Amino acid sequence: MTELADAHDEELVHVSDTHRLYRLTPWLVRALVPARRVGSYLLYSPAAPPYVGRSDVCLRRRLLRHAYSRRAEFFSFNTHWSQVHAYTMECAVFHALRPQLSNLIHPDAPDHLKIHCPFCRDQWALPRLSRPLGHPIERFVPNPRSNP
Ligand SMILES: [Zn+2]
Numbered sequence: 001m002t003e004l005a006d007a008h009d010e011e012l013v014h015v016s017d018t019h020r021l022y023r024l025t026p027w028l029v030r031a032l033v034p035a036r037r038v039g040s041y042l043l044y045s046p047a048a049p050p051y052v053g054r055s056d057v058c059l060r061r062r063l064l065r066h067a068y069s070r071r072a073e074f075f076s077f078n079t080h081w082s083q084v085h086a087y088t089m090e091c092a093v094f095h096a097l098r099p100q101l102s103n104l105i106h107p108d109a110p111d112h113l114k115i116h117c118p119f120c121r122d123q124w125a126l127p128r129l130s131r132p133l134g135h136p137i138e139r140f141v142p143n144p145r146s147n148p
Helices: 002-016 026-032 059-068 083-097 121-130
Strands: 018-023 038-045 048-055 074-080
Touching (some): 018 026, 026 059, 048 083, 059 074, 074 083
Antiparallel strands (some): 038 074
């Protein structure tokens, strides 16, 4: 019976990945967000800029905290299979919506993981500069070393 419950719980994780907006209330967070899952989220309020965040331990607990503090009126969320995926998603949203977000500081990577944001310009430069000249990517990205 426990195995069936676990399998059903796994299905709920897939179903719960969504980009819909839900009202940020404790009962709805408990109803929609699985417990003890890594995840990323967006908080919305009509009168305030959106906020992007993530939880590396329990997305439900993080969203409940926001619901009880009435930080926003609506939320959307995604569960992820790893902290790396959650961090990457948070960074993607941060860079895509940066002018509109209330987040002032770039998302911080989990302490125990040595990863960097794949969307920061300085991270793009590292692999490009390590490639030999003439690589196909050079056709699309100007090489600062080729300018006189
Ligand atoms: Zn970045």
